[in-house]
Amino acid sequence: xxxxxxxxxxxxxxxxxxxxxxxxxxxxxxxxxxxxxxxxxxxxxxxxxxxxxxxxxxxxxxxxxxxxxxxxxxxxxxxxxxxxxxxxxxxxxxxxxxxxxxxxxxxxxxxxxxxxxxxxxxxxxxxxxxxxxxxxxxxxxxxxxxxxxxxxxxxxxxxxxxxxxxxxxxxxxxxxxxxxxxxxxxxxxxxxxxxxxxxxxxxxxxxxxxx
Amino acid sequence: xxxxxxxxxxxxxxxxxxxxxxxxxxxxxxxxxxxxxxxxxxxxxxxxxxxxxxxxxxxxxxxxxxxxxxxxxxxxxxxxxxxxxxxxxxxxxxxxxxxxxxxxxxxxxxxxxxxxxxxxxxxxxxxxxxxxxxxxxxxxxxxxxxxxxxxxxxxxxxxxxxxxxxxxxxxxxxxxxxxxxxxxxxxxxxxxxxxxxxxxxxxxxxxxxxxxxxxxxxxxxxxxxxxxxxxxxxxxxxxxxxxxxxxxxxxxxxxxxxxxxxxxxxxxxxxxxxxxxxxxxxxxxxxxxxxxxxxxxxxxxxxxxxxxxxxxxxxxxxxxxxxxxxxxxxxxxxxxxxxxxxxxx
Numbered sequence: 001x002x003x004x005x006x007x008x009x010x011x012x013x014x015x016x017x018x019x020x021x022x023x024x025x026x027x028x029x030x031x032x033x034x035x036x037x038x039x040x041x042x043x044x045x046x047x048x049x050x051x052x053x054x055x056x057x058x059x060x061x062x063x064x065x066x067x068x069x070x071x072x073x074x075x076x077x078x079x080x081x082x083x084x085x086x087x088x089x090x091x092x093x094x095x096x097x098x099x100x101x102x103x104x105x106x107x108x109x110x111x112x113x114x115x116x117x118x119x120x121x122x123x124x125x126x127x128x129x130x131x132x133x134x135x136x137x138x139x140x141x142x143x144x145x146x147x148x149x150x151x152x153x154x155x156x157x158x159x160x161x162x163x164x165x166x167x168x169x170x171x172x173x174x175x176x177x178x179x180x181x182x183x184x185x186x187x188x189x190x191x192x193x194x195x196x197x198x199x200x201x202x203x204x205x206x207x208x209x210x211x
Numbered sequence: 212x213x214x215x216x217x218x219x220x221x222x223x224x225x226x227x228x229x230x231x232x233x234x235x236x237x238x239x240x241x242x243x244x245x246x247x248x249x250x251x252x253x254x255x256x257x258x259x260x261x262x263x264x265x266x267x268x269x270x271x272x273x274x275x276x277x278x279x280x281x282x283x284x285x286x287x288x289x290x291x292x293x294x295x296x297x298x299x300x301x302x303x304x305x306x307x308x309x310x311x312x313x314x315x316x317x318x319x320x321x322x323x324x325x326x327x328x329x330x331x332x333x334x335x336x337x338x339x340x341x342x343x344x345x346x347x348x349x350x351x352x353x354x355x356x357x358x359x360x361x362x363x364x365x366x367x368x369x370x371x372x373x374x375x376x377x378x379x380x381x382x383x384x385x386x387x388x389x390x391x392x393x394x395x396x397x398x399x400x401x402x403x404x405x406x407x408x409x410x411x412x413x414x415x416x417x418x419x420x421x422x423x424x425x426x427x428x429x430x431x432x433x434x435x436x437x438x439x440x441x442x443x444x445x446x447x448x449x450x451x452x453x454x455x456x457x458x459x460x461x462x463x464x465x466x467x468x469x470x471x472x473x474x475x476x477x478x479x480x481x482x483x484x485x486x487x488x489x490x491x492x493x494x495x496x497x498x499x500x501x502x503x504x505x506x507x508x509x510x511x512x513x514x515x516x517x518x519x520x521x522x523x524x525x526x527x528x529x530x531x532x533x534x535x536x537x538x539x540x541x542x543x544x545x546x547x548x549x550x551x552x553x554x555x556x
Binding site: 059106185 | 295363366367369370410411412414415416417453472497498
């Protein structure tokens with residue numbers, strides 16, 4: 001549908017005003033909200049992710065597209081109520097204790113939301129106790145932990161151990177990421193997955209949920 | 212080959228010529244690591260003890276922060292960025308001073324002429340001149356503006372409000388140029404400019420925008436140094452392979468670290484660019500120096516020297532800094548290995 005294609009393009013262009021205007025028009029034309037979401041917003045962000053991986057989009061383009069997508073999404077939120085929309089999964093993420101970088105985490109959140117996940121952002125400098133509490137309190141399919149600084153990486157293991165000690169480890173799939181993190185390190189601490197970037201994070205989370 | 216002084220060694224390497232042995236220098240060596248190797252020693256005494264070829268005076272390590280909340284380690288730096296200190300070299304920004312264009316009118320940049328900014332540099336020059344190279348390290352315009360404006364807004368503004376970023380670039384550039392000039396006047400012999408341009412995925416901006424917002428102010432800083440005959444080394448983490456040509460074309464003498472965590476191979480860079488630039492790096496400090504064995508470290512140094520040392524043009528260093536997580540024995544092993552494997556015939 002032409003209108004949905006224009007919504008996709010407005011998001012790819014990072015044009016929040018146009019994305020909102022076109023989404024409102026589509027709603028007024030009684031285009032099903034789920035179609036606007038899937039074929040407009042999410043499809044656009046899927047393309048954004050691919051362009052980022054190909055090295056054609058960079059942080060500015062990605063952030064502007066994400067901002068446009070969120071602005072358009074706000075127009076749709078009143079339409080959705082419980083039961084009308086189903087989420088791909090529930091993803092909770094935080095930066096480990098002592099680490100307060102959040103740009104990578106925020107891009108990961110953006111991509112998860114763009115792919116229909118319900119995301120809980122625990123923020124930065126998250127202690128192992130808070131990670132445990134988050135798993136205990138809310139249904140969470142995948143728990144993501146990120147770190148940008150080598151010196152905070154031991155906190156990953158500390159959190160894994162805390163989850164095991166609290167009997168919570170089997171309730172959730174654990175994914176780790178961040179600049180100094182590697183697959184080998186993820187294996188060493190027995191995480192369920194390691195993601196190199198936001199796009200890979202979403203793909204691997206989907207696999208973890210479908211297991 | 213006759214034994215050279217540390218200064219001669221460093222300058223031969225920067226000039227892409229063979230010294231007597233591969234030199235070494237670091238942006239920063241954490242006090243905890245220094246203290247484990249030489250308890251109670253000052254930074255200057257440590258440099259002498261380890262016989263490092265250069266002493267690097269890092270502006271960030273010598274800054275006087277305004278303490279906003281001692282209990283929560285919240286500080287404000289000279290640019291007005293509110294940060295949380297974690298005990299490491301870098302404090303992390305949590306609030307930017309320029310939240311909108313309106314804030315620009317009342318923004319007061321720091322004063323580069325405050326005498327205390329140069330105390331450590333003056334001391335290093337007095338002690339080490341003609342023996343070890345004295346290096347002044349400062350943070351690049353691109354990185355500072357990223358903190359002043361806030362990361363997400365900076366990245367979006369390069370497309371949605373480029374004029375604001377140009378103005379912020381100029382404010383920081385004016386400070387940096389004066390700071391560099393003052394450092395040279397005090398006696399700095401090399402300028403090392405930090406601040407990342409890339410992540411593991413590649414440059415933060417497209418090459419076109421990197422040229423406008425990062426390389427252009429870098430060139431201005433390089434030109435200031437060249438006017439005084441001072442070589443320039445640029446640090447950036449990440450995969451810079453797509454912008455390395457552009458960076459070298461700006462007139463750099465050295466590039467650090469050729470980030471192994473980002474998948475960069477120092478041997479490949481040497482083959483492609485070794486005739487144009489000195490390579491400074493690239494012993495992994497994220498995993499190897501932190502959790503590896505001494506033997507692993509020795510092998511990594513041997514590989515680095517073999518891949519990148521031929522004909523000179525290599526200064527062996529860690530891939531970032533000797534941060535607090537680096538095992539002290541691994542840093543000692545690294546230095547010993549450089550001396551063992553880095554000898555030129």
